[in-house]
Amino acid sequence: MTKTPFVSTKKTQASKERMTARALHERIKELTCLYSISRISGKNAAPPDSVFQDIVEVIPPAWQFPAAAKARIEVDGKSFQSSNFTESRNKLSAPVITQGKRRGWVEVFYIQRGTGAGEKKFLKEESHLIKAIARQIAFIIERRQAETEKDDLQKQLIHADRLATIGQLAAGVAHELNEPLSGILGFAQLMRKHYKLPVKAAEDTEKIIKASLYAREIIKKLLLFARQTPTLKGRINFNDIISEALGLFERRLEKAGIELISNLSPKLPLIFADGGQLKQVIVNLVVNAIQAMPAGGVLTIRTTVEGMYLLCSIADTGTGMTKEILERIFVPFFTTKEIDQGTGLGLPVVHGIVTSHGGAIAVKSSPQNGALFTIRLPIAADSMLQG
Numbered sequence: 001m002t003k004t005p006f007v008s009t010k011k012t013q014a015s016k017e018r019m020t021a022r023a024l025h026e027r028i029k030e031l032t033c034l035y036s037i038s039r040i041s042g043k044n045a046a047p048p049d050s051v052f053q054d055i056v057e058v059i060p061p062a063w064q065f066p067a068a069a070k071a072r073i074e075v076d077g078k079s080f081q082s083s084n085f086t087e088s089r090n091k092l093s094a095p096v097i098t099q100g101k102r103r104g105w106v107e108v109f110y111i112q113r114g115t116g117a118g119e120k121k122f123l124k125e126e127s128h129l130i131k132a133i134a135r136q137i138a139f140i141i142e143r144r145q146a147e148t149e150k151d152d153l154q155k156q157l158i159h160a161d162r163l164a165t166i167g168q169l170a171a172g173v174a175h176e177l178n179e180p181l182s183g184i185l186g187f188a189q190l191m192r193k194h195y196k197l198p199v200k201a202a203e204d205t206e207k208i209i210k211a212s213l214y215a216r217e218i219i220k221k222l223l224l225f226a227r228q229t230p231t232l233k234g235r236i237n238f239n240d241i242i243s244e245a246l247g248l249f250e251r252r253l254e255k256a257g258i259e260l261i262s263n264l265s266p267k268l269p270l271i272f273a274d275g276g277q278l279k280q281v282i283v284n285l286v287v288n289a290i291q292a293m294p295a296g297g298v299l300t301i302r303t304t305v306e307g308m309y310l311l312c313s314i315a316d317t318g319t320g321m322t323k324e325i326l327e328r329i330f331v332p333f334f335t336t337k338e339i340d341q342g343t344g345l346g347l348p349v350v351h352g353i354v355t356s357h358g359g360a361i362a363v364k365s366s367p368q369n370g371a372l373f374t375i376r377l378p379i380a381a382d383s384m385l386q387g
């Protein structure tokens with residue numbers, strides 16, 4: 001296996017040895033390069049960008065003319081270049097492919113120095129090498145992806161676990177408070193009914209009643225969040241629930257300058273659910289969306305079917321949320337709103353209701369880009385046939 005394009009007809013022993021030595025030297029460079037790449041990729045803690053940057057620097061030395069070789073790695077639209085990078089037309093490249101999808105390229109360019117210099121040729125071995133490098137990069141991407149997915153799953157589990165703990169705590173507190181509160185409310189109502197109170201005292205009694213009713217609402221929501229309210233389940237069409245809920249907002253949407261786009265699948269299978277509770281879900285999400293669009297915008301509600309699940313998405317074009325806010329939205333009493341605008345119980349209640357129906361809720365949002373809430377609910381087993 002010779003690496004020089006020029007082959008003499010009468011090889012002397014010495015020239016043969018020289019060629020073998022050179023081929024060996026090239027092979028060592030290739031192996032060194034591949035070894036360096038696997039060593040760099042082994043640095044698990046390093047962010048992916050720095051890994052690719054380190055890799056691109058070890059590529060040029062593996063080529064036959066290292067001084068003239070420049071390398072570039074492109075992954076998912078991001079570009080990493082070896083030092084003093086310039087492009088030229090003289091290049092060798094290989095695609096980076098993961099799971100049948102092209103994610104980018106590895107490229108090596110020979111830059112031409114001076115005039116009249118002969119075009120530097122790539123060796124056959126080098127086209128194998130660049131493919132091997134591309135495969136290694138693809139492997140790194142796949143491994144990193146698997147790790148992120150694992151991390152995300154772990155985070156979700158911790159989150160769910162924390163919510164469940166908060167739920168138990170909230171339910172405990174709510175039950176404890178319920179009784180004394182019933183007393184306060186009941187006796188205040190009795191006072192109003194049975195005594196001829198002086199005007200001021202009557203007014204104060206009204207305040208006690210109003211405050212107790214408000215507190216009772218909060219307790220109800222806490223119990224809903226903790227999934228401790230009995231459900232009244234029946235076979236329902238989710239589109240009807242949405243229409244009923246939206247009916248409550250017609251005027252308010254119009255006044256707020258919000259355009260409503262509702263895109264409800266006409267062939268929605270039935271679900272086995274508590275209609276009243278699900279209406280509450282839609283109401284809470286729509287209220288949030290309206291509050292997030294003080295200057296108007298678009299509210300889009302969509303229902304679709306995906307396998308055994310019904311999907312309902314509610315999207316707004318409002319303020320959106322930062323990562324820090326997103327992490328806390330399902331925690332009871334977390335709110336970014338003024339005291340009369342929100343209690344921080346809307347989404348915890350939504351979460352409690354959806355999960356108690358065997359469903360799930362997901363959110364996508366970033367600042368200034370609005371928010372997208374997607375609810376997934378299992379379709380009633382016997383309505384799959386009617387599809």
Ligand SMILES: Nc1ncnc2c1ncn2[C@@H]1O[C@H](COP(=O)(O)OP(=O)(O)O)[C@@H](O)[C@H]1O
Pocket residue numbers: 284288289292316318319320321325329334335336337341342343344345346347348370371
């Ligand atoms: N559609 C949305 N757009 C932007 N932020 C939202 C949206 N929905 C919820 N949020 C954020 O999540 C927080 C919690 O929502 P929620 O539980 O309904 O409580 P509340 O609306 O009473 O504050 C809100 O205070 C707000 O910061």
Ligand SMILES: [Mg+2]
Pocket residue numbers: 284287288342344345346347
């Ligand atoms: Mg709310």
